[in-house]
Amino acid sequence: TFHNEESGDVVSWLTRNTAAAGGKCIIASAHTVYNILAATRPDIIRTLSRSDWPFALPKFQCRPILFHHDGKIIINFGRTPLMGNPTHPRPAHFPSLTHRQIEALDAVEAIARATQMEIQTRAGDIHFINNLAILHRREAFVNGQGPDERRHLVRMRVRSESLGWSIPAELHREWFDAFEKPADRVWHLEPMPDAFFPLRKYPN
Numbered sequence: 001t002f003h004n005e006e007s008g009d010v011v012s013w014l015t016r017n018t019a020a021a022g023g024k025c026i027i028a029s030a031h032t033v034y035n036i037l038a039a040t041r042p043d044i045i046r047t048l049s050r051s052d053w054p055f056a057l058p059k060f061q062c063r064p065i066l067f068h069h070d071g072k073i074i075i076n077f078g079r080t081p082l083m084g085n086p087t088h089p090r091p092a093h094f095p096s097l098t099h100r101q102i103e104a105l106d107a108v109e110a111i112a113r114a115t116q117m118e119i120q121t122r123a124g125d126i127h128f129i130n131n132l133a134i135l136h137r138r139e140a141f142v143n144g145q146g147p148d149e150r151r152h153l154v155r156m157r158v159r160s161e162s163l164g165w166s167i168p169a170e171l172h173r174e175w176f177d178a179f180e181k182p183a184d185r186v187w188h189l190e191p192m193p194d195a196f197f198p199l200r201k202y203p204n
Contacts, residue, residue: 002028002112002135003078006058007171007178008157009164011136012128015121019151023141025119028112030075030133034066036111047104048075051170054095057081057088058177063170065104070166074132079105108135123148131157132165 005011013025037044048066055061057080065077082097082105084090097105112135119127129136143150159179167175 001079001109002026002116002137003080004076004135005131005157006076006078006081007174008131008159010128010158011131012126012156012158014154014156015123015125015127015152016154017123017148017150017152018121019141020144020149021142022139023121023151024139025121025127026116026137026139027119027129028116028135030135031073032115033075033108033111033135034073036115037107041107044104044107047100048108053077053082053101054097055081056084056090056094058174060094061170061173064168067168067170069168072132072165074165074168075135076132076171077105121153 034045037048045066049064049068051064052062053065055063055077057078065075067074067076079085080088082101090096121127141151157178159175
């Protein structure tokens with residue numbers, strides 16, 4: 001399903017290899033989603049802007065999905081932190097989404113799919129997208145037997161204090177943890193074991 005990364009002004013990926021089948025990167029404009037909702041379901045915009053969305057990952061936090069901040073519309077969310085999945089089950093003691101919130105997520109997904117653009121990547125391609133204004137997802141893929149038929153993307157999340165958009169206060173912790181907290185920076189230039197990224201073979 002469509003989502004943003006939890007942090008980063010810009011998300012980029014270098015395609016080193018493509019799968020034997022599938023694996024297209026798919027993007028949609030969050031501003032287009034907003035404009036259609038504003039014209040047809042403004043109540044959903046109000047729902048998305050409420051601060052009662054219970055994100056479970058990476059740490060529990062209630063915050064909005066949709067922000068009007070510093071003159072810009074910003075969307076930041078993912079279904080897994082809000083609803084869980086088989087690989088990352090949602091803790092039972094966390095609050096569940098309301099029917100109103102699920103309806104809002106489904107509306108965002110439906111509009112994004114109706115207006116999406118598919119990117120057929122090839123080895124050597126580099127893409128950059130605005131993580132605050134562009135939603136993305138990926139279709140499922142099947143790797144082949146040969147070394148050149150195994151999907152391998154090197155992803156990077158980028159932050160610029162001078163050129164990037166101002167970040168809403170509710171997102172500061174994620175940006176700090178990603179870009180300011182001391183940590184090792186690892187580039188997976190060679191494919192990792194199949195189980196290293198358990199979500200990567202499924203649509204997301």
